[in-house]
Amino acid sequence: MALRPQARDSSKYLSDDTIVAISSAVGGAIALVRLSGPRAFEILASLTDGRRPGFSARAEPRKFYRARLHHRQDLDDAMFVRFAAPASFTGEDVVELYLHGGGYVASRVLEATIALGARQALPGEFSFRAVRNGKLTLSQAAAVADLIAAANDNAVSLALEKLSGTQNRLIHSLAQDLRTLAALGEIGIDFSDQDVDEVSLPRLKTRLGPLTETLLRLKNSYQRGIRIQEGISVAFVGLPNAGKSSFFNALLGEDRSIVSDIPGTTRDVVHERLTLRDGDQAVTLRLEDTAGLRSTEDQIEQIGISRSEKSARTADLILFIIDPGSPPEQILTQWRNLRCPASKTIAVITKADLYDGTQRAAVRLTLNSLQISQWIEVSSMNGAGIEMAVRSIVQASSQLTQRERGEVLLTRLDQLSAVNQALEHLERAAKAQEIELFAADIRQALHGLAPLIGETPTDDILGQIFSEFCIGK
Ligand SMILES: Nc1nc2c(ncn2[C@@H]2O[C@H](COP(=O)(O)OP(=O)(O)OP(=O)(O)O)[C@@H](O)[C@H]2O)c(=O)[nH]1
Ligand SMILES: [Mg+2]
Incomplete structure (x- = not known):
């Protein structure tokens, strides 16, 4: 069995x-x-x-x-x-x-x-x-779990706000509006033969706009919520031997990833979490050291390289690591193969201890043609430029996690799918030709939102949330 x-x-x-x-x-x-x-x-x-x-x-x-x-x-x-x-x-x-x-x-x-x-x-x-x-409401309980797991100030303040119920107030007023709309829909059905404008289908549809807008804002907040709570994903990519693993280790302050002068040393993605500080700003990062990019016949290396590409595509921030001694055309080719936006990329010119100013200036020309405007120079060997690199990474990351005071952010996948379900039904309601269908869609939107409202949590959701807690909480 x-x-x-x-x-x-x-x-x-x-x-x-x-x-x-x-x-x-x-x-x-x-x-x-x-x-x-x-x-x-x-x-x-x-x-x-x-x-x-x-x-x-x-x-x-x-x-x-x-x-x-x-x-x-x-x-x-x-x-x-x-x-x-x-x-x-x-x-x-x-x-x-x-x-x-x-x-x-x-x-x-x-x-x-x-x-x-x-x-x-x-x-x-x-x-x-x-x-x-x-x-406690269910989302406040989830916030307790978030608070325990929080690794930076932003995550703490997000969890505390959830605990204080800001999120609940928004969700409850959203649910209340949906209930009102559902009730008006029912009245509309009863009066559908009497031409009452107040509860006519076109009039009711005008109420969908603000609701959809709030739900869309919540949906779009998820990515930032995850970045704050789980950390910003940062991919270290570049040619073999560029110094990716050395820089990765230098930031971590430990020998986590294997370093050698043999090109193709890193084969699989190496993950590590790190909180970086610059003054009173702190960001939590999910670092991914990857295999060097090149064309190769080696099948295992190929698998590693496609993982590097995936890591770069999904990362919030790319650190494109460059050894000034690498042929510029190879740098160009591999960067273009990645097809990643230059705007989410910082170029890290490594081995500053080995190369003189002219050689490093030549690399910056290459960067110009790649339209990567942010770059830093470091030596993982003697530590030069690492502090500056930390500052640049913290700054770039902070921009990705900005939120307005009190702004509600989703941080759980079950919350996101609840919002998505509600949105789907609202979209259908907007297209409904008959008031009966409209009312049914609104009720379903409300139903879809139920896990987020937390009034009728299903066993599944309870199990999922509480199993993530530690014993004793
Ligand atoms: N002098 C000097 N050597 C460096 C520096 N960074 C890395 N190296 C050397 O460059 C070689 C390659 O370094 P790695 O960090 O393994 O390079 P990688 O990009 O991870 O390489 P792959 O995993 O093969 O893709 C090693 O011999 C390192 O010691 C540096 O800042 N200065
Ligand atoms: Mg490596």
Whole structure:
């Protein structure tokens, strides 16, 4: 029997068990164990009360108390906070135990809570419960995940805005407008034999414009959202031996990609994530070092080269790496084969330590004919120009992630497909010849938008979102 990957069973999230997890990162000074559910206080009492019956129950919610934790043996001298339902993150009774750091103590306490009736939480299960109990909307929960994964200030502010509900307000007003339009459509159907202009098909169609515009803006925001959240993709391309891998390593500050004087050393795309800073600007990049471009009979190298071409085509930013000693006609040919816009390209003239001014000036002439206007000179060998290169890359990348304050950006594929579905139905509504069809399309647009509105999240979407969380959130 073939083995199939196990689908996440969303029904597991639907229990009323008391859940527990170590919610802090490994290795910190303090470890946090968090419990949520109907038996949380009872488990706390078993751990803390010992010879002082009722001690933890008398503890005021949201205040720190010190207690010796005991279960069969002493576990820790710790602090705890109680949160009584519904005034907690999950909306249930919650207990947080702040332990002396070190994974050992935390896992002993975790084991004790499990022995006392709690269950190890699934990834994201605390947030799931917050959503289920109306403490967080689905998109706010997704924002919590984004916040945890954020690697630069822009990503943090985007996640915080989602958490604060700016995005929800826009989506809800969009949904409200669609509902109104659907309702007007229904009225239009009832009055279709009475010629009421207010709810005639042409009048209703005039309301589609602004809705379509908002949806299109959301659709177009996805690419920038992904760039901010996941990072800007940057492809390192050029002839073999140009110094791509050396420059890649120089930016990373480590020997990640293999460097050698044999042309064709890099065979496959090498991926690495990096956050670069220039002053108070920071950008997260997804770097791709690629195989050198040339015509070759070697089949494996050919596969590598077509991956380089794909990487260049899909990249947000191309670093075209040039060794001033390479024949200009080869540089020209390979660049033209790539068929990539010069506007998203920075030329990186490498090996500045090897070549004199005349040779480097000759390369700039070549660049002119390629219409690449941005270039930098570096030596990966002695580090000259690397700082300048960082600055240029940060600047070019910042332009790709600009957003207005409060502007809502989509950052999830399920959000994008919801918007696309809604748009499709609105386009059909705009072409509808009969008011019945128009009303049906509007209802379908609303239905398509449902995952984004978050009122009726399907199991699929819940599973997808919460499985990306870490355990303990
Ligand atoms: N002097 C000097 N040599 C360099 C510099 N950058 C790279 N090299 C040398 O150039 C050769 C090729 O460097 P790589 O970084 O492997 O070049 P590549 O473009 O990745 O080559 P492929 O993977 O084969 O396409 C190696 O011998 C490097 O040491 C530099 O800035 N100065
Ligand atoms: Mg290489």
